[in-house]
Amino acid sequence: xxxxxxxxxxxxxxxxxxxxxxxxxxxxxxxxxxxxxxxxxxxxxxxxxxxxxxxxxxxxxxxxxxxxxxxxxxxxxxxxxxxxxxxxxxxxxxxxxxxxxxxxxxxxxxxxxxxxxxxxxxxxxxxxxxxxxxxxxxxxxxxxxxxxxxxxxxxxxxxxxxxxxxxxxxxxxxxxxxxxxxxxxxxxxxxxxxxxxxxxxxxxxxxxxxxxxxxxxxxxxxxxxxxxxxxxxxxxxxxxxxxxxxxxxxxxxxxxxxxxxxxxxxxxxxxxxxxxxxxxxxxxxxxxxxxxxxxxxxxxxxxxxxxxxxxxxxxxxxxxxxxxxxxxxxxxxxxxxxxxxxxxxxxxxxxxxxxxxxxxxxxxxxxxxxxxxxxxxxxxxxxxxxxxxxxxxxxxxxxxxxxxxxxxxxxx
Numbered sequence: 001x002x003x004x005x006x007x008x009x010x011x012x013x014x015x016x017x018x019x020x021x022x023x024x025x026x027x028x029x030x031x032x033x034x035x036x037x038x039x040x041x042x043x044x045x046x047x048x049x050x051x052x053x054x055x056x057x058x059x060x061x062x063x064x065x066x067x068x069x070x071x072x073x074x075x076x077x078x079x080x081x082x083x084x085x086x087x088x089x090x091x092x093x094x095x096x097x098x099x100x101x102x103x104x105x106x107x108x109x110x111x112x113x114x115x116x117x118x119x120x121x122x123x124x125x126x127x128x129x130x131x132x133x134x135x136x137x138x139x140x141x142x143x144x145x146x147x148x149x150x151x152x153x154x155x156x157x158x159x160x161x162x163x164x165x166x167x168x169x170x171x172x173x174x175x176x177x178x179x180x181x182x183x184x185x186x187x188x189x190x191x192x193x194x195x196x197x198x199x200x201x202x203x204x205x206x207x208x209x210x211x212x213x214x215x216x217x218x219x220x221x222x223x224x225x226x227x228x229x230x231x232x233x234x235x236x237x238x239x240x241x242x243x244x245x246x247x248x249x250x251x252x253x254x255x256x257x258x259x260x261x262x263x264x265x266x267x268x269x270x271x272x273x274x275x276x277x278x279x280x281x282x283x284x285x286x287x288x289x290x291x292x293x294x295x296x297x298x299x300x301x302x303x304x305x306x307x308x309x310x311x312x313x314x315x316x317x318x319x320x321x322x323x324x325x326x327x328x329x330x331x332x333x334x335x336x337x338x339x340x341x342x343x344x345x346x347x348x349x350x351x352x353x354x355x356x357x358x359x360x361x362x363x364x365x366x367x368x369x370x371x372x373x374x375x376x377x378x379x380x381x382x383x384x385x386x387x388x389x390x391x392x393x394x395x396x397x398x399x400x401x402x403x404x405x406x407x408x409x410x411x412x
Contacts (some may be wrong), residue, residue, distance in 0.1 A: 006313070010379065011047075012047070013047060014033070014034070014035040014046055014048060015047065016045045017035045017047065018033060018035065030363075031203070032366060032367060032370050032375065033367075033370075034046055034052065034370055034375065035047045036052075037052050039054070039066035039067060040065075040066055040067050041065045041066060041067075041389070041391055042054055042065055042066075042388060042389045042390070042391055042392045042393075042396055043066075043322045044066065044375070048199035050373070051373060052274065052370070052373050052374065052375045052389065053373060053374050053375065053377045053388075053396055053399065053400055054066070054375050054389065055369075055374055055375055055386050055387070055388045055400050056375055056376055056377050056385065056386075056387055057387050057388055057389045058265070058270055058272075058363065059207070059239060059377075059387065060207075060238075060239045060240075060242075060244050060265045060266055060350075060387055061265040061266055061270050062270040062389050063242055063243055063244060063265075063266035063270075063318065063331050063389060063390050064264070064266070064269060064270070064309070064312060064318065064389065064390065064391060065390075065391040066270060066389070067098075067268075067270075067271065068270075068312075068391070070308055070312060071269035071270070071271055071305055071312075072271065072313070073308075074090045074304050074305055074307070074308035075269075075271050075272070075301065075304065075305050077304070078093070078300060078304035078305070081300070082300045082301075083299065083300060083301045084296065084299045084300065084301070085299070085300065085379060085385065086295050086296075086299075087293060087294070087295070087297065087298060091298075091299070091300045091303070091338055092300070093112065093300045093303035093304050093307065094298045094300070094303045096114070096303070096307055097110070097112070097298075097303040097304075097306045097307045097310070098110040100307060100310045100311070100314070101263075101267075101276060101278060101306065101310055102278060104262055104310050104313060104314065104391045105247060105248070105260060105263075105278050106250065106257055107257070107278045107279055107280060107286065108279065108280055108281040109278070109279055109280075109281050109284035109285070110178075110276050110277070110278050111126070111277040111278075111279070111284065111287070111292070111297075112274070112275075112276050112294075112295055112297045112298035112302070112303070112306075113264075113275045113276060113294050114273045114274065114275055114294060114302070115153075115264060115273050115275055116152075116153055116238040116262070116264030116265060116275050117152070117153030117154055117155050117158060118275055118294065118297070119262045119263065119275035119276060120152045120153050120155075120158055120201075120236060120238075120262055121155055121157060121266050122277045122292060123199075123201070123234050123236075123262050123277050124138070124144060124157065124201070124258050125292060126260060126277060126279065126283065126284065126287065126292075127142070127144060127198040127199035127201075127232050127234060127260065128142045128144075128198050129286045129287065129291070130198065130199075130283050130286050131196075131197075131198030131199075131231075133286045134282070134286065135198070135231070136228060137195070137196050137198065138196070141196045142177060142196055142197075142198040142199070143177050143178065143179055143194075143196050143197050143198065144161075144177060144178050144179075144198055144201055144234075145178075145179045145180075145181060145192045145193055145196060145197060145199070145200045145201070145399065146161045146178055146179070146180055146181075146200075146201050146202070147180070147181060147182070147183035147184075147202055147203070147206070148163045148180050148181065148182050148183055149163055149164075149183055149206055149209040149212070150163070150183070150201075150203060150206065150209075150369070151164070151202070151203070151206070151207060151208030152203070152236055152238075154167070155291055156171060156175065157175040159171055159174070160174035160175040160176075160178060161174075161175075161178035161180060161286050163180060163220075164208075166412075179192045181313070183202075183206060183209075183212065183214065184214040184215055184218050185378065186218065186221040186222070186225065189221075189222065189225060190225060193225065193226075193229045197229065197231040198231060198232060198260075198337070199226075199231055199232035199233070199234045199260070200222055200225075200226050200231060200232070200233055200234065201223055201234040201236065202219075202233070202234070202235060202250050203235075203237075203239075203240065204219055204235055204236075204237060204240050204249075204250035204253075205239075205240045205245065205250050205347060205350070207239040207240065207350075207385070208327045208379060209346070209352075209379070209380070210352035210354070210379050210380060210383045211346070211347075211350055211351055211352030211385060212352070213345050213347055215308055216254070217254070218254075219251055219253075219254040219256045220254045220255070220256055221259075222256075223254075223256045223257075223258070224411060226259070231282065232258075232259040232260055233256075233258040233259050233260070234258060234259070234260040234261075234262065235249075235250075235251050235256075235258035235260070235261050235262065236262045237249050237250060237251070237261060237262060237263055238262055238263060238264040238265050238275070239265060239387075240350070241261075241263055241266070242263065242265075242266040242267060242292065242309070242313060243266070243313055243318040243319050243321075243322050243348075243350055243390050244266070244322060244349065244350050244387065244390070245318055245322065245326075245348035245350060246319055246320075246322040246323030246326055246347065246348035246349075247323075247348075248313055248319055249261070250347070251290070253347070259279060259280050259283055260277060260278070260279040260280075260283060261278040261279070262275075262276075262277060263275060263276045263277075263278065263333060263377060264276070266309065267306050267309055268305060268306065268309070269300065269305045269306075269308065269309045271305050272301055272302050272305055274302045274305060274306045274309075276306075288402050290302065316383070318390045318391075321349075321390050321391075322348035322349045322390050323339075323348060325349055325390075325392065325394060325397055326346065326347065326348040326349050326350075328394055328397050328398065328401075329346055329349060329386065329397060329401070330346045330351070332397070332398065333346060333351060333353060333401070334399035336401075336404065336405055336408065339403075339408060339409055339410025340355060340356050340359050340409055341353055341354065341355060341356070341408065342354045342355070342356050342377070349386075349387065349388055349390055349392070350385075350386070350387050351386040351387075352384075352385055352386075353383065353384050353385075353386060353404075354381075354382060354383050355382040355383070355384065355408065356382070356408075357381065359380040359382075359408055360382065361374065361378065361381065361382050362378025362379060362380075362381060362382050362383050362384045363378045365378070365382070365384055365407060365408070366378045366384055366412070368407040369384075369403060369407055372403040372406065372407060373403070374400050374403045374404070386400075388400070393405065
């Protein structure tokens, strides 16, 4: 029988692909109407070949840019050797990953997972187990204190303590055991912590809320309070960590070392999902075989890429770049205050920019910037977030700021 002859498939345009998604993909996202097909460094290219400067970097998952050669080389090399064993067996890449990540963060032990939400869920379980086994909290009475306007993920337990009604509505009943206090309010935190408190879970900088930076002394105050009250300090650095703010970790701006550190996003180098809970030995040691796990957590491919990420950070180059280029970002935004920008918050290469609502919503400003070849993402109201790869050049950053000024003052 002669094989049928198929005509070559017609190349789909961006509009074709966006339309094709509509009936078959869940509508849980509202992406900008750009269809990325290729990327390298700080630039992406759509199906038609239009180029865009990426000023979002996958919400910090792409801190080292798209397809960083050291990271892709590590992935290619590992793909030719071994990708998965499950944790039923050891693999030859996991020990080095854990050793170097623990050393980088100044903590002792690593629990490898996959996504950021898994790291948060694992941190919650770890804190509760510690509260029962070490602190002596009565069974099922442990509480965790969190901050309003937090974003720690999308699982049912995590949205149970979200204050974003869009994230919560329709997903109850919710998981008990959490107390919510205002962010950046040590007095409220003090009032919420009691003898049953297992931990305080805080983002050192609240990303989804609009890059909200607490007052100087807040993180040090959280650290002092948790020590004094005999509970754990869990720092969610999934977005803020791994170079983004000009330090390896955002807590380092106040010389704070938490009991438990939650990492993700950039830990996978924009190649594979990698997350981790990193903790003091006496905290992590409460976990015993069979009490927690993940088939893919700590897989050889993830460990190889994660080790390469840690190796990049060990040089300090990316932390320095974020700090130095952060000055350009901050000065550029300051010059736009009163010219369409009503306020901003910035640390390192990370900023939340509040646009004059008479100019447009955050979504509308993001779409105008897209037409100028700049990709950003809006958050609540008229706020946009800027988080370029740490590999961005000063010239590229200045160009993005120039495009922002154009769309705010001239329209597009």
